Amino acid sequence: MEVFAAGxxxxxxxxxxxxxxxxxxxxxxxxxxxxxGTTHRGHGYAIAKGIDLKRAMAELFGKKQxxxxxxxxxxxxxxxxxxxxxxxxxxxxxIPIVTGAGFAARYRGTDQVAVATFGDGAANQxxxxxxxxxxxxxxxxxxxxxxxxxxxxxxSIRTHSKIxxxxxxxxxxxxxxxxxxxxxxxIHDAVGEAVVRARNGGGPTLIEVxxxxxxxxxxGDAQKYRNRENIEAAMGKDCIKNFERLLLARKIxxxxxxxxxxxxxxxxxxxxxxxxxxxxxxxxSEMMDGLYA
Amino acid sequence: MKDIRYISAVNEALRxxxxxxxxVFLIGEDVGHAGGSFGATRGLxxxxxxxxxxxxxxxxxxxxxxxxxxxxxxxxxxxxxxxMDFVTCAMDSIVNQIAKMRxxxxxxxxxxxxxxxxxxxxxxxxxxxxxxxxxWFAHVPGLKVVTAATPYDVKGLLKSAVRDDNPVIFIExxxxxxxxxxxxxxEYLIPIGKAxxxxxxxxxxxxxxxRMVSESLLAADSLEKEGIHAEVIDLMTIQPWDRETVxxxxxxxxxxxxxxxxxxxxxxxxxxxxxxxxxIFDELDAPVIRVGAPFMPIHYSLEKACVPGARDVSAAVLAxxxxxxxxxxxxxx
Ligand SMILES: Cc1ncc(C[n+]2csc(CCOP(=O)(O)OP(=O)(O)O)c2C)c(N)n1
Numbered sequence: 001m002e003v004f005a006a007g008x009x010x011x012x013x014x015x016x017x018x019x020x021x022x023x024x025x026x027x028x029x030x031x032x033x034x035x036x037g038t039t040h041r042g043h044g045y046a047i048a049k050g051i052d053l054k055r056a057m058a059e060l061f062g063k064k065q066x067x068x069x070x071x072x073x074x075x076x077x078x079x080x081x082x083x084x085x086x087x088x089x090x091x092x093x094x095i096p097i098v099t100g101a102g103f104a105a106r107y108r109g110t111d112q113v114a115v116a117t118f119g120d121g122a123a124n125q126x127x128x129x130x131x132x133x134x135x136x137x138x139x140x141x142x143x144x145x146x147x148x149x150x151x152x153x154x155x156s157i158r159t160h161s162k163i164x165x166x167x168x169x170x171x172x173x174x175x176x177x178x179x180x181x182x183x184x185x186x187i188h189d190a191v192g193e194a195v196v197r198a199r200n201g202g203g204p205t206l207i208e209v210x211x212x213x214x215x216x217x218x219x220g221d222a223q224k225y226r227n228r229e230n231i232e233a234a235m236g237k238d239c240i241k242n243f244e245r246l247l248l249a250r251k252i253x254x255x256x257x258x259x260x261x262x263x264x265x266x267x268x269x270x271x272x273x274x275x276x277x278x279x280x281x282x283x284x285s286e287m288m289d290g291l292y293a
Numbered sequence: 294m295k296d297i298r299y300i301s302a303v304n305e306a307l308r309x310x311x312x313x314x315x316x317v318f319l320i321g322e323d324v325g326h327a328g329g330s331f332g333a334t335r336g337l338x339x340x341x342x343x344x345x346x347x348x349x350x351x352x353x354x355x356x357x358x359x360x361x362x363x364x365x366x367x368x369x370x371x372x373x374x375x376x377m378d379f380v381t382c383a384m385d386s387i388v389n390q391i392a393k394m395r396x397x398x399x400x401x402x403x404x405x406x407x408x409x410x411x412x413x414x415x416x417x418x419x420x421x422x423x424x425x426x427x428x429w430f431a432h433v434p435g436l437k438v439v440t441a442a443t444p445y446d447v448k449g450l451l452k453s454a455v456r457d458d459n460p461v462i463f464i465e466x467x468x469x470x471x472x473x474x475x476x477x478x479x480e481y482l483i484p485i486g487k488a489x490x491x492x493x494x495x496x497x498x499x500x501x502x503x504r505m506v507s508e509s510l511l512a513a514d515s516l517e518k519e520g521i522h523a524e525v526i527d528l529m530t531i532q533p534w535d536r537e538t539v540x541x542x543x544x545x546x547x548x549x550x551x552x553x554x555x556x557x558x559x560x561x562x563x564x565x566x567x568x569x570x571x572x573i574f575d576e577l578d579a580p581v582i583r584v585g586a587p588f589m590p591i592h593y594s595l596e597k598a599c600v601p602g603a604r605d606v607s608a609a610v611l612a613x614x615x616x617x618x619x620x621x622x623x624x625x626x
Pocket of ligand 1: 375
């Protein structure tokens with residue numbers, strides 16, 4: 001966020017701060033050959049699925065070494081070698097594509113699973129409903145992960161849905177609908193069952209994670225539509241700190257070890273930023289390369 | 294007269310039309326409480342209430358066809374699509390339904406609906422947030438397609454679009470939102486279907502729309518220094534386009550360049566160029582040249598390299614005049 005604010009990253013930046021539990025709890029169950037398709041708010045999943053931070057950061061900077069050759073930026077992180085199919089800038093656009101990845105796995109007879117992640121706002125697109133129904137009738141190995149952070153851009157979920165729980169929509173398509181809090185272990189348990197079911201031919205699952213968006217829709221959003229209390233309440237719920245407390249209480253990690261991990265991550269990020277800075281922009285003479293195979 | 298920004302001129306047009314006609318209502322994502330993602334509808338919810346300024350779920354297909362139904366039953370919806378790119382989610386609604394409903398059902402009703410959307414690159418927003426897709430809509434019988442390059446134009450044209458009894462695809466431009474211009478205090482309308490000569494000239498005609506209007510005017514300034522007097526025509530309405538003004542100008546200059554930001558291949562320049570060739574070929578002293586984007590999705594970090602600008606227009610004019618380009622002139626013998 002600091003690097004974006006300094007003007008080094010062009011375009012829009014949508015961050016997942018406050019919503020870290022779902023990517024971690026989910027991706028712990030996924031193999032490199034499992035597929036994931038994300039959204040404009042997809043950095044968390046890309047990192048948890050194992051994207052190389054340097055080349056991801058280079059993409060944010062629009063540099064040649066970025067995963068998308070600097071063509072697409074933050075809203076479209078992708079690394080097919082890790083099953084990261086690509087983040088989508090069209091709300092609801094990725095859900096049926098991931099359903100297609102699940103279809104491909106079933107078609108080839110593998111036990112891979114495909115995971116579509118999206119927000120509460122996207123659950124109002126036709127593509128969401130069509131995909132759940134198709135995955136259900138075709139019995140596809142797909143997980144639909146809805147991060148319900150209560151906001152779609154500048155609108156509260158209360159203004160765009162009469163039901164509070166998106167997971168209830170699963171019933172309309174005859175598939176399991178599960179709700180979890182923004183807690184990494186709870187998510188891990190729920191996803192674990194759904195992944196096993198999908199790998200064994202048991203079909204799709206919709207999992208709704210109740211979480212909070214700490215920041216604005218995009219970095220720089222002044223959030224005039226949101227009151228102080230709502231923002232403070234969101235920031236009061238920190239899934240990372242909660243997990244740290246648990247690890248300390250159960251004596252799994254010491255404070256020093258946790259600080260050490262944080263330090264490691266910070267230096268990895270700093271390295272990624274340095275790498276991205278050092279990369280060249282793509283050459284205009286190559287900007288069209290590969291439009292057709 | 295007063296100074297106003299483009300986006301505020303949009304706002305004034307909507308406000309005035311809603312005051313004038315209570316069947317006019319606004320619908321789209323974040324148009325109400327947030328006042329629009331780019332601020333076009335700011336203050337209108339407060340003034341007209343939630344019955345006439347409707348925030349929708351993210352459901353472009355659903356709310357665009359809802360507007361179609363409402364229009365066929367006598368209301369005048371103004372739909373906002375947040376970025377032109379997202380209109381693809383409502384293409385059945387616009388192409389199969391809105392454009393054809395009146396015709397298909399034997400002219401039993403009118404379809405007075407406006408679908409507003411901002412187009413264009415300029416925000417480094419990448420391949421799915423930067424497109425200019427006006428040529429698609431101009432290809433669909435039943436739709437009118439309007440663009441606006443200045444605050445004055447956008448206000449007068451949008452008011453006319455709201456009053457039109459036909460569906461109008463109304464294309465704004467993200468890079469113009471903050472541009473300031475002069476408009477009268479009193480009410481005015483700009484007719485749909487009429488082009489505007491933004492600059493007179495005798496040597497070459499540049500037909501253009503939207504962001505490329507100001508780029509073409511810049512090009513005309515620099516060409517003036519080389520002794521070339523370019524006439525710049527802002528087409529404003531792309532469908533139906535003003536043949537009379539364009540043909541009149543080409544009849545005077547005998548040379549034509551068509552410039553737009555959308556992809557050059559199969560773009561609106563192709564239509565204008567071939568119509569001119571078909572209908573007034575004898576007036577031309579040189580082949581028509583088109584300026585448009587290369588045939589590729591918009592690039593994130595090289596955005597500037599894949600949208601045309603004033604320099605491309607100048608180069609096209611020099612070519613159509615049979616003059617060497619500046620590069621050719623600078624080349625050492
Ligand atoms: C088809 C389409 N419509 C609208 C938008 C603009 N838009 C981008 S993100 C967003 C809100 C998405 O909300 P949600 O799905 O809840 O995801 P969150 O941002 O909360 O993660 C909107 C409306 C878009 N990108 N695509």
